[in-house]
Amino acid sequence: xxxxxxxxxxxxxxxxxxxxxxxxxxxxxxxxxxxxxxxxxxxxxxxxxxxxxxxxxxxxxxxxxxxxxxxxxxxxxxxxxxxxxxxxxxxxxxxxxxxxxxxxxxxxxxxxxxxxxxxxxxxxxxxxxxxxxxxxxxxxxxxxxxxxxxxxxxxxxxxxxxxxxxxxxxxxxxxxxxxxxxxxxxxxxxxxxxxxxxxxxxxxxxxxxxxxxxxxxxxxxxxxxxxxxxxxxxxxxxxxxxxxxxxxxxxxxxxxxxxxxxxxxxxxxxxxxxxxxxxxxxxxxxxxxxxxxxxxxxxxxxxxxxxxxxxxxxxxxxxxxxxxxxxxxxxxxxxxxxxxxxxxxxxxxxxx
Numbered sequence: 001x002x003x004x005x006x007x008x009x010x011x012x013x014x015x016x017x018x019x020x021x022x023x024x025x026x027x028x029x030x031x032x033x034x035x036x037x038x039x040x041x042x043x044x045x046x047x048x049x050x051x052x053x054x055x056x057x058x059x060x061x062x063x064x065x066x067x068x069x070x071x072x073x074x075x076x077x078x079x080x081x082x083x084x085x086x087x088x089x090x091x092x093x094x095x096x097x098x099x100x101x102x103x104x105x106x107x108x109x110x111x112x113x114x115x116x117x118x119x120x121x122x123x124x125x126x127x128x129x130x131x132x133x134x135x136x137x138x139x140x141x142x143x144x145x146x147x148x149x150x151x152x153x154x155x156x157x158x159x160x161x162x163x164x165x166x167x168x169x170x171x172x173x174x175x176x177x178x179x180x181x182x183x184x185x186x187x188x189x190x191x192x193x194x195x196x197x198x199x200x201x202x203x204x205x206x207x208x209x210x211x212x213x214x215x216x217x218x219x220x221x222x223x224x225x226x227x228x229x230x231x232x233x234x235x236x237x238x239x240x241x242x243x244x245x246x247x248x249x250x251x252x253x254x255x256x257x258x259x260x261x262x263x264x265x266x267x268x269x270x271x272x273x274x275x276x277x278x279x280x281x282x283x284x285x286x287x288x289x290x291x292x293x294x295x296x297x298x299x300x301x302x303x304x305x306x307x308x309x310x311x312x313x314x315x316x317x318x319x320x321x322x323x324x325x326x327x328x329x330x331x332x333x334x335x336x337x338x339x340x341x342x343x344x345x346x347x348x349x350x351x352x
Contacts, residue, residue: 001016011076014205018201019198022195026168026192026193028192030187030189034055055164056145058141060140061132073166081147083335084218085336086219089102090122097332104331109236109237150183182196209221218335224335225338226341235258235320236256236257239277252296258270262346268302272295274313275309276292291304317351321344
């Protein structure tokens with residue numbers, strides 16, 4: 001195997017010979033994993049500070065200290081995260097392209113909420129830990145952890161079960177489960193990555209970060225996958241629902257998160273919202289209409305409303321496709337462009 005570096009994808013691991021299924025790709029002993037066990041301030045159990053925050057402090061400090069035991073590790077980490085929306089939003093000196101791209105991203109409600117939540121979290125972590133490094137360096141370290149950490153069972157708190165694994169973190173993500181290697185961990189042997197398929201010489205070797213949509217991949221990792229099989233679009237902001245109808249849908253547990261997935265089309269909660277939108281202009285009283293209740297309870301099916309809901313869905317998707325296409329044409333970042341282009345394809349697919 002060999003490690004290659006490209007401008008677009010950073011480092012990646014490739015096969016130099018034939019690798020068969022179930023072969024060991026790489027292993028890292030427990031002593032070389034960087035997690036809660038190596039924190040200089042011992043345990044964070046029982047505190048509100050997460051492992052991600054403390055690992056970020058560790059990396060930020062180590063990067064400045066040649067004598068730090070993890071200084072060399074910081075030298076093989078990405079020097080910047082210019083492709084990650086959080087870096088555009090929080091930078092004190094963003095480029096004109098980054099300013100333009102973050103303005104475009106903030107026009108997408110779900111993506112805007114995602115990156116704003118990240119910003120609030122990293123600022124809260126910085127304030128809580130008060131590392132003796134500039135904010136920009138802490139954000140860099142925080143994004144290193146955010147984009148490269150893996151989950152292993154270390155504590156009873158899932159938020160603290162994160163680890164950094166040198167070399168393993170060079171493996172990139174695929175949405176193809178048949179191409180993704182498996183990961184195993186034991187406290188005695190550490191972490192091991194094994195192939196699940198045959199790799200030919202030159203093939204890139206992958207793991208999977210999980211069944212994530214492109215918005216998640218862009219905001220968390222700084223890239224998006226064309227044709228991502230797990231991608232979906234959120235049309236909540238375009239659903240024509242009055243405040244009264246929204247309140248009733250909320251009472252039923254069906255407010256917002258109206259999505260259309262590439263693989264399966266509109267979700268059931270999207271269908272419920274479409275039905276609510278196509279019923280009489282507004283219903284009176286505190287209770288939702290009987291038909292809507294029967295649909296939610298599964299007593300009747302959405303087929304009863306197919307003609308009206310299909311027409312409304314097509315109108316919404318055509319409108320969103322035009323919006324996203326206009327944003328995509330103005331975007332500079334390749335991940336942002338890829339995300340928006342994929343959304344247009346999904347919208348067009350289900351608006352026919």
